[in-house]
Amino acid sequence: MATKISARSAAGTRDFLPEEMALRRSVRRVIEDTFELYGFQPLETPAMERLDVLTGKYGDDADRLIFKILKRGDELKAGLESGELSDLALRYDLTVPLARVIANNRDKLVFPFKRYQIQPVWRAERSQKGRYREFIQCDADVVGTTSVSADTEIIALTDDILTRLKIPSYQIQINHRLLLQALVDSSEIPPERFLDACIAIDKLDKIGWDGIREELIQRSFPLSSIRKLMDLLAITGEPMYIIRELQTRMKMSPEAEKALNDLQAMFTSLRAMAVPENHLRLSLSLARGLDYYTGPIFETIIEVPRLGSITGGGRYDRLIGIFSGEAIPATGTTIGIERIFDVIKALNISIDDQEPISSVMVVVFSEEVRPEATSITAELRRVGIRTEIYLDEAKKLGKQFSYSDRRGIHFVIIAGPDEISRGEVIVKNLKTGDQLVIKRDQLVRYLLNL
Amino acid sequence: MATKISARSAAGTRDFLPEEMALRRSVRRVIEDTFELYGFQPLETPAMERLDVLTGKYGDDADRLIFKILKRGDELKAGLESGELSDLALRYDLTVPLARVIANNRDKLVFPFKRYQIQPVWRAERSQKGRYREFIQCDADVVGTTSVSADTEIIALTDDILTRLKIPSYQIQINHRLLLQALVDSSEIPPERFLDACIAIDKLDKIGWDGIREELIQRSFPLSSIRKLMDLLAITGEPMYIIRELQTRMKMSPEAEKALNDLQAMFTSLRAMAVPENHLRLSLSLARGLDYYTGPIFETIIEVPRLGSITGGGRYDRLIGIFSGEAIPATGTTIGIERIFDVIKALNISIDDQEPISSVMVVVFSEEVRPEATSITAELRRVGIRTEIYLDEAKKLGKQFSYSDRRGIHFVIIAGPDEISRGEVIVKNLKTGDQLVIKRDQLVRYLLNL
Numbered sequence: 031m032a033t034k035i036s037a038r039s040a041a042g043t044r045d046f047l048p049e050e051m052a053l054r055r056s057v058r059r060v061i062e063d064t065f066e067l068y069g070f071q072p073l074e075t076p077a078m079e080r081l082d083v084l085t086g087k088y089g090d091d092a093d094r095l096i097f098k099i100l101k102r103g104d105e106l107k108a109g110l111e112s113g114e115l116s117d118l119a120l121r122y123d124l125t126v127p128l129a130r131v132i133a134n135n136r137d138k139l140v141f142p143f144k145r146y147q148i149q150p151v152w153r154a155e156r157s158q159k160g161r162y163r164e165f166i167q168c169d170a171d172v173v174g175t176t177s178v179s180a181d182t183e184i185i186a187l188t189d190d191i192l193t194r195l196k197i198p199s200y201q202i203q204i205n206h207r208l209l210l211q212a213l214v215d216s217s218e219i220p221p222e223r224f225l226d227a228c229i230a231i232d233k234l235d236k237i238g239w240d241g242i243r244e245e246l247i248q249r250s251f252p253l254s255s256i257r258k259l260m261d262l263l264a265i266t267g268e269p270m271y272i273i274r275e276l277q278t279r280m281k282m283s284p285e286a287e288k289a290l291n292d293l294q295a296m297f298t299s300l301r302a303m304a305v306p307e308n309h310l311r312l313s314l315s316l317a318r319g320l321d322y323y324t325g326p327i328f329e330t331i332i333e334v335p336r337l338g339s340i341t342g343g344g345r346y347d348r349l350i351g352i353f354s355g356e357a358i359p360a361t362g363t364t365i366g367i368e369r370i371f372d373v374i375k376a377l378n379i380s381i382d383d384q385e386p387i388s389s390v391m392v393v394v395f396s397e398e399v400r401p402e403a404t405s406i407t408a409e410l411r412r413v414g415i416r417t418e419i420y421l422d423e424a425k426k427l428g429k430q431f432s433y434s435d436r437r438g439i440h441f442v443i444i445a446g447p448d449e450i451s452r453g454e455v456i457v458k459n460l461k462t463g464d465q466l467v468i469k470r471d472q473l474v475r476y477l478l479n480l
Numbered sequence: 481m482a483t484k485i486s487a488r489s490a491a492g493t494r495d496f497l498p499e500e501m502a503l504r505r506s507v508r509r510v511i512e513d514t515f516e517l518y519g520f521q522p523l524e525t526p527a528m529e530r531l532d533v534l535t536g537k538y539g540d541d542a543d544r545l546i547f548k549i550l551k552r553g554d555e556l557k558a559g560l561e562s563g564e565l566s567d568l569a570l571r572y573d574l575t576v577p578l579a580r581v582i583a584n585n586r587d588k589l590v591f592p593f594k595r596y597q598i599q600p601v602w603r604a605e606r607s608q609k610g611r612y613r614e615f616i617q618c619d620a621d622v623v624g625t626t627s628v629s630a631d632t633e634i635i636a637l638t639d640d641i642l643t644r645l646k647i648p649s650y651q652i653q654i655n656h657r658l659l660l661q662a663l664v665d666s667s668e669i670p671p672e673r674f675l676d677a678c679i680a681i682d683k684l685d686k687i688g689w690d691g692i693r694e695e696l697i698q699r700s701f702p703l704s705s706i707r708k709l710m711d712l713l714a715i716t717g718e719p720m721y722i723i724r725e726l727q728t729r730m731k732m733s734p735e736a737e738k739a740l741n742d743l744q745a746m747f748t749s750l751r752a753m754a755v756p757e758n759h760l761r762l763s764l765s766l767a768r769g770l771d772y773y774t775g776p777i778f779e780t781i782i783e784v785p786r787l788g789s790i791t792g793g794g795r796y797d798r799l800i801g802i803f804s805g806e807a808i809p810a811t812g813t814t815i816g817i818e819r820i821f822d823v824i825k826a827l828n829i830s831i832d833d834q835e836p837i838s839s840v841m842v843v844v845f846s847e848e849v850r851p852e853a854t855s856i857t858a859e860l861r862r863v864g865i866r867t868e869i870y871l872d873e874a875k876k877l878g879k880q881f882s883y884s885d886r887r888g889i890h891f892v893i894i895a896g897p898d899e900i901s902r903g904e905v906i907v908k909n910l911k912t913g914d915q916l917v918i919k920r921d922q923l924v925r926y927l928l929n930l
Contacts, residue, residue, distance in 0.1 A: 043526030069868035076493030418519035
């Protein structure tokens with residue numbers, strides 16, 4: 031026999047055993063079915079991309095997190111000379127691969143192209159942070175239209191998915207990149223300090239009003255600008271009220287105009303789609319990746335458990351065209367599926383189709399009657415009943431019952447030589463201990479009626 | 481605008497656009513559902529494994545095909561000194577990861593453990609051979625029992641999957657590692673020449689009887705042994721007949737005894753499960769990875785299209801225990817899902833749940849009535865009708881019809897200001913050109929009845 035050898039899994043990776051898999055698959059199917067209900071189409075891309083496709087797209091910090099694949103054979107030898115050891119890498123997200131697919135298939139795809147993609151991504155995070163180095167990302171995007179209807183569609187889709195997953199008390203916060211700019215403009219903050227101001231504003235949920243004022247003072251914004259900005263940010267109420275207030279109180283510019291028109295159209299459509307109003311908030315302090323997003327932005331937060339945002343996205347009109355050298359508008363969201371798995375586990379939410387894997391176990395009274403047990407098994411499977419037969423050598427029935435029990439299978443079927451000669455079977459409920467003798471030819475009907 | 485930059489995908493990898501994805505997902509769901517009908521449970525493992533977990537398990541040739549991941553940061557610097565540039569690698573198959581999971585979860589899993597796993601694997605094959613470097617593998621295995629019932633279960637499962645996928649005229653060839661040994665023994669070929677003989681025998685399907693005789697002569701086996709061996713291999717007929725003939729004509733040994741008993745039990749059970757007899761063949765010349773398999777072996781071949789085997793497996797009692805240093809019996813099969821995709825495409829087989837992604841398109845008569853169109857869209861989705869709304873700016877209806885048509889959506893719904901004021905909508909069939917005006921509140925019922 032071989033001696034025991036290392037069986038450790040890679041740091042930051044996970045195995046998903048059957049129980050965990052059942053939950054993950056149910057959630058995934060709900061999300062997929064909802065995507066398709068909205069006409070989003072599935073796309074899959076390879077895990078490996080050419081290194082030059084990935085690098086330089088995410089910024090230097092992110093580039094350091096890309097897992098690179100070592101060259102092989104002669105190319106590795108040459109690489110050791112030149113210092114270029116890698117030619118391929120594992121994808122870091124699903125957006126750059128989408129951009130590549132769009133560039134390569136302009137004539138095959140129908141635009142606006144609505145695609146979803148649910149696949150793992152890899153990031154070389156320090157594993158001591160408790161972060162995973164391999165995790166599922168789940169994206170839906172609409173590529174090829176500047177129309178704000180596409181942004182609305184993404185928000186309605188997000189709401190529908192979270193409702194179907196029974197996530198309690200979430201809120202989709204909505205804002206607009208151009209509105210943030212208009213708010214900062216109206217407060218007489220010069221454009222070059224826009225990012226600086228946004229970094230402070232974005233912290234509202236974390237550090238509160240006083241915290242933001244402190245931070246803006248520390249970043250040496252004039253007090254008059256701080257007061258103006260905070261007065262605008264403080265407008266609360268339902269979205270249409272906020273929009274009207276801003277129309278009167280903000281310095282209007284083409285950007286401000288565009289932002290408020292977009293938001294008005296979005297909230298009008300979301301109402302027409304009957305998205306519950308308490309799921310939505312126009313959040314003037316929401317800022318997300320400002321060098322990335324160009325229009326409406328959105329993010330879903332939940333209060334319990336405190337896991338940060340569970341979805342996030344927006345319009346990003348500059349990235350998708352990067353490979354084709356032309357402007358291709360796009361909007362979309364990431365559904366934070368790994369966080370959603372955690373929420374569902376933490377709150378013990380049951381997803382409807384999470385059925386136990388097997389419903390019935392046919393025990394084998396003795397090896398002599400295995401063919402009979404096998405034939406019952408096949409018969410039940412033919413009508414769609416999830417059925418197992420005891421596979422190990424038929425010994426004590428107690429051992430077989432205990433196997434069924436540990437597998438979570440409550441009904442066992444027994445056919446010993448006596449039952450077989452009388453054309454009968456025993457159905458035993460392991461939970462209650464009840465058992466019932468029935469005619470073999472009544473078995474299917476009996477089980478289907480259970 | 482950015483200049484055009486490289487958008488090539490990595491050699492030997494593929495993107496799956498929506499049409500292809502629809503087929504792949506349907507096939508995958510049929511396979512998953514069948515696995516679960518038989519009580520197999522899903523497992524997923526990470527793409528990345530520690531390099532030492534993977535190397536030395538597959539032989540030197542295969543080791544060269546493992547994609548290694550470059551070390552990062554300080555470890556890479558140290559690695560450049562020591563020559564150890566890699567610490568992680570992409571999984572090469574699903575069996576070694578299974579062995580690792582078993583070793584790490586002996587107390588959590590219930591044995592016999594029936595697992596299935598459908599995930600990509602990576603192999604650095606030369607891409608000019610037209611082989612893929614990333615492809616889906618689909619495995620079902622029973623771990624923890626030596627009972628031949630488990631082997632039978634795998635064969636029944638294979639047959640059920642291929643039937644549900646409507647694969648025409650396939651044949652599952654079955655043999656036994658110990659029977660091959662007994663056949664060679666009976667022909668007075670010394671044990672050390674067993675592998676040598678099997679390499680020739682295994683080619684029967686390719687080079688025919690004369691070819692095998694030639695090859696055995698070239699490999700300088702005695703003519704008397706060749707005649708004896710070929711006489712035994714030539715026994716044909718239904719499995720029980722072949723088994724009886726071998727019982728009388730072969731030199732019986734404990735191995736021969738065990739092999740024939742196993743095969744007898746398997747074919748008896750397969751009959752009890754009503755697996756059609758013309759799907760099965762006891763094929764005495766079938767040899768598969770002889771240093772790997774230890775008991776029954778099986779392989780499915782199809783005549784058209786000529787793609788080699790579409791499933792393959794057997795009992796391998798020596799690999800799964802490799803990490804825990806103990807003997808853990810196992811049997812299982814690979815369903816060659818990538819080849820099956822190819823067969824289904826080549827033969828134009830339609831899988832039942834391959835429905836078109838979207839069923840209905842709500843066109844937007846003008847931007848003024850978009851809220852109305854949006855509300856119809858939401859209403860149809862609520863009852864489960866896959867519905868899209870035209871997302872781009874509402875211009876000519878003709879452009880919207882053409883978009884629907886290119887997306888394969890035949891029914892469009894139109895609500896202009898006149899229809900809206902009368903509480904009506906138009907349903908237009910783009911294929912026939914027919915259109916019908918109906919009351920808005922009848923729309924759902926009308927579409928559900930289509």
